[in-house]
Amino acid sequence: MTKHDFCHVDTWVFDLDNTLYSPELRLFDQIELRMTQFVMDTLNVDHAEANRLRALYWHEHGTTLAGLMRVHGMAPDEYLIAVHDIDMSPLTPDPALRARITALPGRKIIYTNGTAPYATRVAAARGLDGIFDAVYGVEHAGFAPKPDAEAFRAVFDADGLTASRAAMFEDDPRNLAVPHAMGLRTVHVAPQPHRAAHIHHHTDDLSGFLARVI
Numbered sequence: 001m002t003k004h005d006f007c008h009v010d011t012w013v014f015d016l017d018n019t020l021y022s023p024e025l026r027l028f029d030q031i032e033l034r035m036t037q038f039v040m041d042t043l044n045v046d047h048a049e050a051n052r053l054r055a056l057y058w059h060e061h062g063t064t065l066a067g068l069m070r071v072h073g074m075a076p077d078e079y080l081i082a083v084h085d086i087d088m089s090p091l092t093p094d095p096a097l098r099a100r101i102t103a104l105p106g107r108k109i110i111y112t113n114g115t116a117p118y119a120t121r122v123a124a125a126r127g128l129d130g131i132f133d134a135v136y137g138v139e140h141a142g143f144a145p146k147p148d149a150e151a152f153r154a155v156f157d158a159d160g161l162t163a164s165r166a167a168m169f170e171d172d173p174r175n176l177a178v179p180h181a182m183g184l185r186t187v188h189v190a191p192q193p194h195r196a197a198h199i200h201h202h203t204d205d206l207s208g209f210l211a212r213v214i
Helices: 027-043 047-061 064-072 077-083 095-103 116-125 149-159 173-182 206-213
Strands: 011-014 107-111 134-136 166-170 185-189 201-203
Touching: 027 047, 027 064, 027 077, 047 064, 064 077, 095 206, 116 134, 134 149, 149 173, 166 173, 173 185, 185 206, 201 206
Parallel strands: 011 107, 011 166, 107 134, 166 185, 185 201
Antiparallel strands: none
């Protein structure tokens, strides 16, 4: 029934980190280390406290950046440059994934809590450059992060997508609640399923899942 469930979809929204590449590559570990270091340097706290705040702000505000902005009044630009300056060598091109995303009918977009330039670098390293119609980062939502409803509204309004004709692929189950409420078909992409009413489908193999949709 997978193909039938997506026959109405004309806009395909993909998260980036741990969605368009496997979490087994642990690319985001580099970002977390840089986040912790940035918190240490900026707030003048030790490693343990910086790591605690990084995780706390992610849990309470959706992203560490959102917590730093809301709690400490921090400007986002320096942080975003610092934490995304990472080594892309763990990523390799995936021709099968490229072919399956390309074959999806309609528009394909990336929407990430990272920045659009960072997303463009990741997509290129995965051999997915040139196949997306738009790339949206946290800057396109006024630095409000997923899972905030205002973030989704800002990006989806800018894109002009029709929620009832869109699907979203995302590794963080929190970030599928608002899209579900808006009318999108939701797909949780992660090694382990998360059972929730706002998740329509789960897969641990994005490429394989898309093969059943095309």
